[in-house]
Amino acid sequence: MYNVIFKRRSVRFFKSDDISKVDMREILRAGMWAPSAKNRQPWKFIVVKGESKKEALALMEKGIERAEKGEGVLAGSPELYVNARFTLKCMEQAPILVFIVNPDGRPLTDTWTTAEKIHELSDVQAIGAAAENMALQATSMGYGSLWIGNIFFAYDELHEWLGEGEMVLAMSFGIPNHHPVPLARKDEDEIIEIRD
Numbered sequence: 161m162y163n164v165i166f167k168r169r170s171v172r173f174f175k176s177d178d179i180s181k182v183d184m185r186e187i188l189r190a191g192m193w194a195p196s197a198k199n200r201q202p203w204k205f206i207v208v209k210g211e212s213k214k215e216a217l218a219l220m221e222k223g224i225e226r227a228e229k230g231e232g233v234l235a236g237s238p239e240l241y242v243n244a245r246f247t248l249k250c251m252e253q254a255p256i257l258v259f260i261v262n263p264d265g266r267p268l269t270d271t272w273t274t275a276e277k278i279h280e281l282s283d284v285q286a287i288g289a290a291a292e293n294m295a296l297q298a299t300s301m302g303y304g305s306l307w308i309g310n311i312f313f314a315y316d317e318l319h320e321w322l323g324e325g326e327m328v329l330a331m332s333f334g335i336p337n338h339h340p341v342p343l344a345r346k347d348e349d350e351i352i353e354i355r356d
């Protein structure tokens with residue numbers, strides 16, 4: 161297991177080759193078997209390829225442009241725009257883009273009671289677990305993945321385009337076309353505190 165965990169990298173350059181339906185199904189199934197609060201399984205995986213992927217990426221570009229003009233939920237973060245545009249280039253190369261939506265999720269802009277916030281946080285944790293399961297399964301099969309937070313530049317556009325649930329995350333999948341150098345992690349002593 162450690163082998164796969166350490167081997168997984170965020171892949172940002174992909175070959176144009178597709179992932180077979182059988183292999184993609186295996187990766188998605190790994191996501192489905194993630195734990196979730198009360199076994200709610202608060203997810204739907206929307207697999208986007210070909211023309212649909214072009215549509216989604218055009219909307220993402222629109223979202224970034226809006227942010228650059230000072231509009232949208234992530235406006236006012238100019239240092240992030242260049243990074244978002246680079247992410248878009250990575251997503252263009254990858255043959256498959258998977259959105260995870262929470263069918264019962266609530267809009268980011270909602271106001272929450274504490275109980276509702278805990279419910280939502282639990283669902284987001286479960287979705288993160290599903291995504292990591294997929295990333296690890298993809299790695300173990302020789303595929304690469306990229307987790308994409310930059311979709312939120314186009315939160316309004318993509319949310320409407322997806323047409324259901326609450327968009328929580330997206331991940332690109334494909335065959336790696338580079339060998340990313342592992343990025344350093346913080347010092348273990350800084351991260352791990354043992355109280356006994």
Ligand SMILES: Cc1cc2nc3c(=O)[nH]c(=O)nc-3n(C[C@H](O)[C@H](O)[C@H](O)COP(=O)(O)O)c2cc1C
Nearest residue numbers: 168169170172247306307308309310311340342343
């Ligand atoms: C929630 C989340 C959002 C991320 N969003 C992006 C993104 O939009 N673009 C990108 O290039 N990488 C994105 N990443 C990848 C991180 O940059 C990467 O995981 C981190 O730098 C560590 O590198 P590694 O995954 O190769 O270990 C995201 C990762 C996570 C967990």
